Amino acid sequence: MENEVMNILMKRRSCRSFLQKDIEPEKKEMIQKATLRAPTAGNQLFYSIIDIKDRNIKEKLAVLCDNQPMIAKAPMVWLFVADVQKWENFYRLNGSVEKGKQRGIQERKVGAGELFLALDDALIAAQNAVIAAESFGIGSCYIGDILENHEQIVSMFSLPKYAAVATLLVFGYPKSTQELAHPSIRPSVDAVFMENSYQDYTLEKLKYAYGEQEKAMRRRKGLPEDSDETISDDYYFRKHMSDFMEEMNRSGKLLYQRWME
Numbered sequence: 001m002e003n004e005v006m007n008i009l010m011k012r013r014s015c016r017s018f019l020q021k022d023i024e025p026e027k028k029e030m031i032q033k034a035t036l037r038a039p040t041a042g043n044q045l046f047y048s049i050i051d052i053k054d055r056n057i058k059e060k061l062a063v064l065c066d067n068q069p070m071i072a073k074a075p076m077v078w079l080f081v082a083d084v085q086k087w088e089n090f091y092r093l094n095g096s097v098e099k100g101k102q103r104g105i106q107e108r109k110v111g112a113g114e115l116f117l118a119l120d121d122a123l124i125a126a127q128n129a130v131i132a133a134e135s136f137g138i139g140s141c142y143i144g145d146i147l148e149n150h151e152q153i154v155s156m157f158s159l160p161k162y163a164a165v166a167t168l169l170v171f172g173y174p175k176s177t178q179e180l181a182h183p184s185i186r187p188s189v190d191a192v193f194m195e196n197s198y199q200d201y202t203l204e205k206l207k208y209a210y211g212e213q214e215k216a217m218r219r220r221k222g223l224p225e226d227s228d229e230t231i232s233d234d235y236y237f238r239k240h241m242s243d244f245m246e247e248m249n250r251s252g253k254l255l256y257q258r259w260m261e
């Protein structure tokens with residue numbers, strides 16, 4: 001079954017090289033509006049989005065995010081911030097905290113629950129932005145490495161205590177549509193969906209889930225079909241054991257500690 005939305009969802013690919021062409025203001029505004037239409041916990045919009053226009057900041061980010069020059073070259077770069085600080089300000093500035101005290105209700109500290117809820121909110125909004133952009137032929141890519149270098153990111157963007165980085169998105173018109181012509185490989189749905197409770201992944205099920213990706217990896221790297229290098233070896237050494245993952249874990253711990261202290 002096909003429709004316009006399904007076509008966009010089924011064909012979307014991450015786009016990493018962009019034409020040096022600005023996104024038209026009216027399209028940008030539509031993407032912004034569609035972003036805000038995302039579901040949000042309690043309709044509180046526990047997120048803020050920083051539109052990074054300054055070239056110097058983009059260039060700094062390109063380095064801080066594990067050297068990804070596409071960040072500096074992308075016409076539109078949005079930082080999604082999980083933001084409970086704005087409601088902390090609202091409660092205080094609008095007198096709700098004071099009212100609470102008068103009613104004998106002690107103020108409660110923001111906690112882990114709010115962090116996760118705000119991260120949910122920010123990421124759901126981000127994906128709305130991705131799909132809205134895609135509907136105008138504008139490509140995008142998430143930059144997970146924004147979770148590295150916590151101290152520098154906090155200071156670069158003057159993030160207050162309860163405003164934590166959720167993700168970074170880069171947008172632009174694709175330089176080449178050829179590299180985006182084929183959707184990336186995904187497992188079949190029964191490799192991911194479970195019924196009623198969690199089912200452990202056996203080796204057999206994992207091979208079933210990632211078999212097609214492994215074949216593609218072999219083709220890409222020109223490894224013979226009978227090579228004993230597996231997809232799990234590849235991800236284990238290249239991702240799991242990488243310096244960037246070490247840094248992301250250090251940085252993520254700081255993010256959590258700053259929020260919780």
Ligand SMILES: Cc1cc2nc3c(=O)[nH]c(=O)nc-3n(C[C@H](O)[C@H](O)[C@H](O)COP(=O)(O)O)c2cc1C
Pocket residue numbers: 012013014015016068141142143144145183184
């Ligand atoms: C949380 C997250 C972090 C990502 N970080 C990066 C990144 O730092 N650099 C990058 O080039 N792609 C990044 N990606 C894009 C993924 O590599 C991409 O989604 C994946 O390979 C599947 O390809 P597709 O999006 O074209 O289907 C990220 C995606 C997600 C969801």
